[in-house]
Amino acid sequence: MSNQQLLPLQSLPPELSETIAANLPIALAILAGYLLVFVLITHLARRGQASGLSDHIVASRGLSWLVASLTLVATVLSGVGMAGFPGTVYSVGFSFIAMILAGYAVTAPAVWYLGRRMWLVGKEHDFQTPGDLLGDYYQSDTVRLYTVISSVAFNTTYIVAQLLAGGLILMILTGGVVSFEMGVLLLAAVVAVHLITTGMRGIAYLDTFNGVLISVLLGAFGVFIISHAGGVADVFTSLGSERAGYTTAPGLTQLFTPEVILIVGILFTVGNSLIAPAAWIRMYSVDAEENFAKVAAMMVGVLTVIYIFGTSFIGIYGQTVMPDGTNPDTVSSLLAFEVMPFSLAVLFLVGVLAAIISTTDSYAHVLAATVSRDLIREFINPDISEEHELLLNKVVISLTMIAGAVGALVYPNLITPLALFVVAISVQLFTPLMGAVAWPRASTEAAIIAPAVATLLLVLFQFHVIPNPYITPLVPGILTATATNFFLFIAISYLTPPQPLSKLEEYHGLINQKL
Template identity: 25%
Template sequence: MHTLDLLGLAAYFLLIIFIGYRSAKRVKTSDDFAVAGNRITWPILFATLAASFLGGGASLGRAGKSFTEGYAFMFAAAAFPIATVLAGLYIAPKLKRYAGAHTVGDIMAHHYGAPSRLITGIFSMVYCIGILGAQALAIGTVFNAVLGVEVSTGIIIGMALVLLYSTVGGIWAVIQTDVIQFLMLAFFMPLTLIIGIQLAGGPSALIKQLPQAHFSFMGHYSPLLFFGLFVAFLLGETLVPPYTQRALAAPDARNARIGYTIAGGFGFLFYFITSTIGLVALVLYPNISADQALPALIRSALPVGITGLVLAALLAVVMSTADSYLNSSAVVFVRDIYQSFINPDITEQHRLWLERGVNLGIGLGAVLFALYATSIVDALLMSYAFWAPTILIPFVLGVFFEVYCSKAALWAMLVGALVTGFWNWGPFPLQELTGITGLIVGVVSNLVVFVLVYRCFGGTGGLVAGSRSGVEGG
């Protein structure tokens, strides 16, 4: 890499460290660390949310999948921005009714009691660490492709930077870096696509050189497999802890609705850009591995002086998701597990320092996860199994319909987790035999059990616990 490019990359790293240092001075309480004092207006909410979910899967993973499978995977994955827009319109504004809430567990405790908070906290942490591991793997992939270092070395270097600013600066540092990272990806990813298309001979020449199957709606996927992927992206990452945390950080329902909805709309555009980059890479570099599609285009096609900035933008995309999940994991552990079940009398200052310590510890755990993950997208899909079949359905029903029934939630979460686990990892390869993913079976089981138990017990199984959960419902 040219010296100018290295200087551009170094300047980005120094800027991120500086933001972490400045943010540390603003973090005085746990509220500052977790929800930025509820002062995130919709333009900032849009930028930080978009930067958070447009990570390694949406950039490296999406480009890699279109490299091998064409636009079909993009069409299936478009379920996530659809879900984000719907959540912005109908769920995010309602989250502002829960005054003082920091986590999904706070809201689950209000509707379903303390046991639901504990289960939500555990599954939230497992999910967040899995997604964080996928982002760590993406960071290592970028370093390997562009700088030539080992993937494991790249993981350690990149995650060390994320750990530094997110641990000292909390959500303040995460949101400020997210805004910068969003601006970088919004400019440099389209620029990379434009340059790549020109190198391929223009749009017409690019289309002529690609297999026709790459433009098919479902590609080589069977209808059942395509539907399974669509549902996985529709539910697997919807209202997960970092995204819910963003809505809770908004000052009111209006800002939560606008910021969330626009971020979902931006997702459609970004998915198209990164997927098309994968097609450009297939034409220009047909012999590379799929996950190298985007890094290869950055390394080989861009002019001197731009390469370093685009590499920084690519790292920014991945790091913005990693820092969000890292911060959310720490807040979930301290709020939903430690403070609620181990030490309810924890002081504000102790809680802040504990969140910082847990932030560091979880980051190290995610690095270990990344060293054993085989694929960015596979790591994401594996993690999705820990959210939608367990927490999502009771959470949405509680918020949207104001349901209060602890037995329904507990049984639904338990059955959803067991069914998904048995389907995916049991002694029989049920997913291979049926072609139906465990996530779909788990979500259906969760919903059916919730409805049946609620019809049997109704509100009598509820624990309306504004006082127990420390959250006031509206």
């Protein structure tokens, strides 16, 4: 998101600015109502919080399947899902959503299959971060350091992206009373205080409420769009002669071929909903192994409904209602005021803000846990006590939010391409994870070399140092790099020895015995 892209968001259509100004007390009252619920949830989470590090990071492994599902939904959607994805459909058509849905059709079984295994070894060995699992299984500080690099890159980038979007939403909701810069700083401060005082339990409680709110609002948005258009068919026929380009593959860009829809969709959603550090830690936090089937079904069911009747309808109907040249990031907000009553449109913007808060606190939480546990404890101060590690975790949260606010205010033009790029980097940890919990032949050498080569390829493709042999949407080179990762991981594993028998028993023996 560039500085030039920020300007249209701050310069709303004159009639909308006048409407918000005339009804500002209503908008502020709805915003205040959400903030009141936010404070109440924070209070309840603090009352239920235990004092230990485990409760702060993984909620003492006690999240019910419903809470775990909704916290995954709220984290995955984010401000990007509420505003960016509808804008992408507005720009390139339904093929983008088809790609995401194809990805979740595979990601849900992966959450069931791999999530149970991650949970089982996590509980057995008291793992709390991705580095705990991979570093221990491969007995390698290098592999553990990969998880730290992935976490810092992924979470920092997405925190900045969320603060950017949150500052803009607060500015709109308050009619400019809260400036963009002040909105960014306020959001960063609120998330920091919430995280420091409640930890993972507070995230889960808030995400449960936010997940329900977001789902209901996007569903209601779809209903109002259908009513405004005159029927479901009219949402699509209103596109006129451009209908085919927006509703069929390969879409307007001609990039969304069937193989791209399937393969890139799987890589993107697996990377964002299972391998991403915040999602990974949620695999540890579920209360029982048998609940992963419910988590997977709930996640894919809710997200499918949201993406079809919310995201895709917003983007497609936006092409009919919004004039050419509209900033895609503003389509969902502008269309809300076009098709819904003012109060509901404001509530939708509050829902976007809720998604932003859910994602920001999740990413800041896991970044702090990764830096404290996998970097400082493992490489700098191995003898740190649990009490001091918890304190360090809270300090890192504060520093993370300060850095995120600075990034949002100073370097916004770097965020969008970097946000997509770091998802591709996170995907490269999929092979070591498969080896640790599902493929006993995997070797330490493979876990070190294959992800490193794939990540290097991604960098070279990104900066056009070498030609990309297979063009894909979202992230250049993600398919080529990931295929190379899988090939090298398997080949090197067969050429080098697997883990010692004792380590295989600790992981695969345990999994075979329990599952």
